[in-house]
Amino acid sequence: MNPASDTGLEASASSAPPATPPETLLTWPAEGLARIPFQVYNDPAIADAEQQRLFRGDIWNLICLEVEIPQPGDYRTNVIGDTPVVAIRGNDGLVRVFVNRCAHRGSMLCLDKSGNRKDFTCIYHNWVYDLEGSLQSIAFRRGIRGQGGLPEDFDPSQHGLKQLRMDIIGALVFASFSEKVPPVREWLGERMAWNVDRVVGRPVRIIGGYTQVMHNNWKLYIENVKDAYHAGLLHLFFTRFGLNRLSMDGAVEVSERGGHHLSWSKMHNDHTEGTEYSDGKLRSMKDFDLEDKRLLQSWVEHEDGITHMIQTIFPNVIIQQIQNSLAVRLLVPRGTDECELQWWIIGYADDTEAQMQTRILQSNLVGPAGLVSLEDGVIGSIVQRTTLQDPNRAGVVEMGGRTVESQKGRVSETGVRGFWQEWRQKMGV
Amino acid sequence: MPILTKDNTHLLTPAFQQVITAAAALVADCVGAVDDERFDEWSTFFTDDCRYDITTREARQKGWPIGLMHCAGAAMLRDRIMSMRHANIFEAHHYRHMVSATRLAPGTDRAPEFASGVRVHTNFGVTRIMANGETTFFGSGFFDDLIVATPGGLRFHERTVVLDSSQVDTLIVVPF
Numbered sequence: 001m002n003p004a005s006d007t008g009l010e011a012s013a014s015s016a017p018p019a020t021p022p023e024t025l026l027t028w029p030a031e032g033l034a035r036i037p038f039q040v041y042n043d044p045a046i047a048d049a050e051q052q053r054l055f056r057g058d059i060w061n062l063i064c065l066e067v068e069i070p071q072p073g074d075y076r077t078n079v080i081g082d083t084p085v086v087a088i089r090g091n092d093g094l095v096r097v098f099v100n101r102c103a104h105r106g107s108m109l110c111l112d113k114s115g116n117r118k119d120f121t122c123i124y125h126n127w128v129y130d131l132e133g134s135l136q137s138i139a140f141r142r143g144i145r146g147q148g149g150l151p152e153d154f155d156p157s158q159h160g161l162k163q164l165r166m167d168i169i170g171a172l173v174f175a176s177f178s179e180k181v182p183p184v185r186e187w188l189g190e191r192m193a194w195n196v197d198r199v200v201g202r203p204v205r206i207i208g209g210y211t212q213v214m215h216n217n218w219k220l221y222i223e224n225v226k227d228a229y230h231a232g233l234l235h236l237f238f239t240r241f242g243l244n245r246l247s248m249d250g251a252v253e254v255s256e257r258g259g260h261h262l263s264w265s266k267m268h269n270d271h272t273e274g275t276e277y278s279d280g281k282l283r284s285m286k287d288f289d290l291e292d293k294r295l296l297q298s299w300v301e302h303e304d305g306i307t308h309m310i311q312t313i314f315p316n317v318i319i320q321q322i323q324n325s326l327a328v329r330l331l332v333p334r335g336t337d338e339c340e341l342q343w344w345i346i347g348y349a350d351d352t353e354a355q356m357q358t359r360i361l362q363s364n365l366v367g368p369a370g371l372v373s374l375e376d377g378v379i380g381s382i383v384q385r386t387t388l389q390d391p392n393r394a395g396v397v398e399m400g401g402r403t404v405e406s407q408k409g410r411v412s413e414t415g416v417r418g419f420w421q422e423w424r425q426k427m428g429v
Numbered sequence: 430m431p432i433l434t435k436d437n438t439h440l441l442t443p444a445f446q447q448v449i450t451a452a453a454a455l456v457a458d459c460v461g462a463v464d465d466e467r468f469d470e471w472s473t474f475f476t477d478d479c480r481y482d483i484t485t486r487e488a489r490q491k492g493w494p495i496g497l498m499h500c501a502g503a504a505m506l507r508d509r510i511m512s513m514r515h516a517n518i519f520e521a522h523h524y525r526h527m528v529s530a531t532r533l534a535p536g537t538d539r540a541p542e543f544a545s546g547v548r549v550h551t552n553f554g555v556t557r558i559m560a561n562g563e564t565t566f567f568g569s570g571f572f573d574d575l576i577v578a579t580p581g582g583l584r585f586h587e588r589t590v591v592l593d594s595s596q597v598d599t600l601i602v603v604p605f
Contacts (some may be wrong), residue, residue, distance in 0.1 A: 208488060208494070208495030212597050236518075237512060237517070288513070288516060289511075290508045292504035361500055363499060374600040395550055
């Protein structure tokens with residue numbers, strides 16, 4: 001459905017005819033963004049359409065952190081949706097992103113997660129491309145003793161690697177199949193770019209990383225991240241130790257199209273009096289304590305006093321500042337009912353030893369074994385299972401109203417509605 | 430060319446055998462406590478000022494200081510159990526460890542003594558059994574342990590759980 005000649009940039013995939021016409025893919029409930037039809041989590045036709053309209057559409061996809069590929073020839077592989085890609089630094093020092101695929105028969109070129117190479121030599125038939133993606137040599141191009149080989153008019157310049165648009169903001173390397181999407185900074189907008197600069201706008205150091213596999217549609221996890229309402233309820237560890245409560249000063253901010261969001265709070269400005277936190281009705285107030293409180297020690301990382309900042313970049317990137325625990329996460333769909341969450345745990349190149357020790361202790365709060373966040377690994381699956389056979393029923397998202405806009409306070413699902421607003425626009429449903 | 434070039438005669442000494450047998454028993458008893466869900470006992474296998482980490486092969490190779498879990502001291506081990514019981518939300522499950530023979534860590538003293546600490550490695554595989562019986566192979570790896578003698582008996586002073594895979598299914602709340 002996107003017949004690609006691998007000859008450099010081609011027309012944006014988003015302009016290719018979709019497999020299922022938008023009008024038959026999904027009928028959204030009449031209530032609009034206040035409802036989320038369960039079909040979106042389970043329908044294979046929707047998952048297929050997302051590959052073309054979303055991941056190959058007019059968005060930017062996170063590939064890696066630039067610090068992973070500092071030297072010429074350093075590469076890092078990843079995927080855009082289902083498509084394997086590779087980011088590599090050329091001899092000219094520039095980062096390029098290619099579909100990780102030989103232009104001959106489609107064999108994957110780089111099999112490892114990362115490494116260094118002088119060129120792309122395909123293991124299948126030894127076709128060789130330079131780091132700029134141009135086809136340099138073809139094994140037995142002239143055949144042997146006049147037998148075989150390629151036709152005289154075969155033009156290697158027409159058979160380079162498929163290169164994607166690339167853009168870098170802060171530490172993050174993005175790529176896009178789209179020729180229409182504006183540069184990353186413009187696409188993010190001023191407010192969203194502000195936080196990217198705030199967290200990864202200076203030299204970072206990778207200090208950990210892992211992948212978490214979850215048994216739910218990828219969108220259930222993204223909704224969870226954008227749902228500021230749940231964080232102070234599901235995650236007892238947050239509320240018990242006053243790390244993040246809905247009663248703290250904070251906000252949910254959404255971007256103009258709705259898809260990016262920021263959710264932040266200031267733990268030193270908490271006002272639980274007169275809320276459901278103080279009258280002891282919530283599960284989150286059950287009494288327990290830590291013997292060793294060093295896990296809770298932190299320093300105020302930014303002058304703005306924000307101690308908890310979660311950002312999503314549409315559709316599947318998360319930037320996390322939980323106290324001094326910093327991470328970048330990329331969510332990759334695996335069919336309708338599974339997804340993988342790639343984590344980069346980061347600090348700064350100029351962190352002191354004491355700061356690094358604090359980050360190491362606080363790493364216990366996040367990730368698959370995170371005291372705060374391990375629940376997020378399973379909550380999506382707990383939802384997914386109930387939605388399977390009820391495609392026409394819908395989730396209700398009316399906290400903070402039925403529309404999409406930035407809101408003070410976080411007892412709100414505006415971020416979730418914002419995601420669906422932009423998803424529907426990109427998917428044409 | 431000699432038939433035998435590798436000198437492993439230390440394997441035959443009673444002192445070596447006693448140490449390895451004792452280390453293996455400590456490792457087995459500790460995973461037994463976890464598999465039997467005797468979680469109150471878990472921290473008692475460690476010294477008060479122990480270090481316990483769950484990390485990955487990839488993180489070790491890259492020299493990343495952060496893995497999946499880091500406890501500095503037995504109090505943090507107890508806090509993990511407390512959090513599992515009272516704070517964290519997850520579907521009920523338990524583990525079953527399958528452990529290999531315990532061996533001296535490569536490059537360590539061939540005449541080990543617990544008084545100065547003995548570093549041993551033990552491979553493991555862990556299955557995760559959900560309440561409905563669904564059983565999955567949850568992970569494999571090895572324990573990198575430093576075992577010391579204390580007045581109360583042998584204890585882990587350092588335990589690094591090195592997972593072979595950097596990919597974790599769903600979550601880790603029960604310790605390895």
